[in-house]
Amino acid sequence: MVSANSLPHDIQSLYVDHHPWLLRWLQRRLYDAGLASDLAQDTFVKILVARCESEIREPRPFLATIASRLVANHCRREALEKAYLDALMHLPEASHPSPETVSILVESLHMVDRLLDQLSAKARSAFLMAHLDGMRYAEIAAELNVSTHSVKKYLSQANLLCFFAMPDFSTL
Numbered sequence: 001m002v003s004a005n006s007l008p009h010d011i012q013s014l015y016v017d018h019h020p021w022l023l024r025w026l027q028r029r030l031y032d033a034g035l036a037s038d039l040a041q042d043t044f045v046k047i048l049v050a051r052c053e054s055e056i057r058e059p060r061p062f063l064a065t066i067a068s069r070l071v072a073n074h075c076r077r078e079a080l081e082k083a084y085l086d087a088l089m090h091l092p093e094a095s096h097p098s099p100e101t102v103s104i105l106v107e108s109l110h111m112v113d114r115l116l117d118q119l120s121a122k123a124r125s126a127f128l129m130a131h132l133d134g135m136r137y138a139e140i141a142a143e144l145n146v147s148t149h150s151v152k153k154y155l156s157q158a159n160l161l162c163f164f165a166m167p168d169f170s171t172l
Contacts, residue, residue, distance in 0.1 A: 014059055015044050022063050029071065039074065043067045080113055081106050115161050119154075126151050127158035 019040060026036035043066045056062050084106060088096060097105065116124045122144050129135040129143065137148045137155075144151070 010055075011044070011048060014047070014056065014063075018059050018063055019044070021060065022067060025064060026067055026071070035074070039067055039070045042070050046070070077110050077113060080109050084109055112162055116158065118161065119158055122146065122150075123154035123158050126154040127162075130155055 022043060023036055023040045026039055027033055030036050030039075043063055046066055085102075088102070116127060119127070125144060126140050129140045130137075135143070137151045140151045141148045
């Protein structure tokens with residue numbers, strides 16, 4: 001654990017001066033004190049991990065931008081998980097996976113979501129159109145206004161990224 005004494009002075013003063021404000025800002029938007037607290041901490045962790053060395057001229061807008069992105073990511077992950085769990089509810093009960101398997105699959109969905117964030121918007125869209133909508137290369141190319149060669153490149157990039165990051169599901 002990092003102690004307050006080992007933090008760079010700028011980060012420490014940023015935290016001391018603005019954490020209470022950021023926490024209130026998040027609480028007003030989320031109506032969930034626990035989640036607001038977690039995301040406030042995550043905001044400062046992001047700054048620490050990024051090793052932001054330049055001077056932050058406008059700390060509150062800077063913090064609000066990071067926190068807003070964390071809120072959006074949280075909401076997207078929550079919606080993804082809800083959609084998956086809703087889909088499971090439509091399966092016959094005998095087909096429901098075990099709670100452990102559901103947990104692993106939900107975490108895998110979150111991982112794929114984080115990985116797709118690394119791709120360009122077109123590569124991410126191509127991946128989703130192919131794998132969720134079942135669209136063919138030509139349909140995706142027409143939708144994205146690119147060549148089928150580009151679609152193939154996008155899908156190769158996305159599939160490789162996801163393939164090498166995913167656990168082995170054959171044991172589930």
